[in-house]
Amino acid sequence: MCGIVGYIGSGNVPGILLAGLRRLEYRGYDSAGIALASTHGAELRVVKCPGKISDLETRIRETLPEKADAWGAGIGHTRWATHGPPTQNNAHPHLSRNGEIAIVHNGIIENYAALKDQLVHDGYTFAGDTDSEVIAHLIEACYDGDLRDAVAQALARLEGAYGIAVLSKRHPQTLIAARKGSPIVIGVCDDRTLVASDVSAIVDHTRRVIFMNDGEMAVATPGRVDVTTLAQTPVTREPRRIDWDVGRIEKEGYDHFMLKEIHEQPRALADCIRGRLLEDAGDAKLSGLAMTAAEMARIGRISIAACGTSLYAGMVGRFFFEDLAGIPTETEQAAEFRYRNPIIEPDTCLVAITQSGETADTL
Ligand code: GLU
DSSP: OOEEEEEESSSOHHHHHHHHHHHHGGGOOSEEEEEEEETTSSOEEEEEEESOHHHHHHHHHHHSTTOGGGEEEEEEEEEOOSSSOSOTTTSSOEEOTTSOEEEEEEEEETTHHHHHHHHHHTTOOOSSSOSTHHHHHHHHHHOSSOHHHHHHHHHHTOOEEEEEEEEETTOTTOEEEEEEBSOOEEEEOSSOEEEESSGGGTTTTOSEEEEOOTTEEEEEETTEEEEEETTOOBOOOOOEEOOSOHHHHHTTTOSSHHHHHHHTHHHHHHHHHTTTEETTTTEEOOTTOOOOHHHHHTOOEEEEEEOHHHHHHHHHHHHHIIIIIOOOEEEEEHHHHTTSOOOOOTTEEEEEEOSSSOOTTTO
């Protein structure tokens, strides 16, 4: 699950979105992008790319020269891929078929395959492999002149977890956000409104923040926000004042990052596994693992090579491979493995884990 930031109001909208995305960088991500709506709705532009926020910034500078003040609203995203590799097309925002609606999404849409089949059948084409893209097309399919209604109807059809922000060319004075299982907060200022997945992306603008609950959506205009349930029952919630400094916000109120990380382990693990381990179907979805079911069925032994914390993760993996798949599994200290002459049989699957991607022994 990664980062969302949205902004509606005057000023340098691309610059504000980039600054917000930078505040979310500490969470890790593989690609980033923004969508911008011009004040009078003449244009809806998406700029996105795999890689770092600095790559996105260069791309914005190249593709949107001297237009920083032309925009009245925007949404931005840092993606951590769950469905489909980190490519240009899979980066968020995603556009609807007619190019009029842009969305960013954190989380996993569990019934996306069925929704996608239906949308393809109805003539929608998909630019990438993400689960998220169905949301943009579904909103277009439900649209009948009222954006809030279309978003509510589309969300009612989603199963899974989401935090989303939606921008539309036809409603350039409106920014919609919603959440279920993935956080969204709203920053309230006199003349502009922000939405984000994390308060750290907002506090440079305002300390007055509304924390949304699951099953709620917010319709934001410059300086105003209207929170309702998905069934559009109004919700009254006064903004809370955040007094923490940015460092403490990034630590979610804990005194140290280590304490925060210890406390967030259950949530972090659930977020990582959600949508990937399909226990009822006896299946797992691991993007990037390009093996067929027949190839996997031939595996007779698993050997996990890693160092340090990755080795501990491998030990947990051994437990699951043996328990769930019934395949004999051993863990190997990579620093020793490389100097042995290990016996690796043709049906052995070697899993090499490195958290930094740079552990020399494992590589
Ligand atoms: N499931 C979405 C994707 O793979 C969103 C991932 C995220 O939360 O960054 O694009």
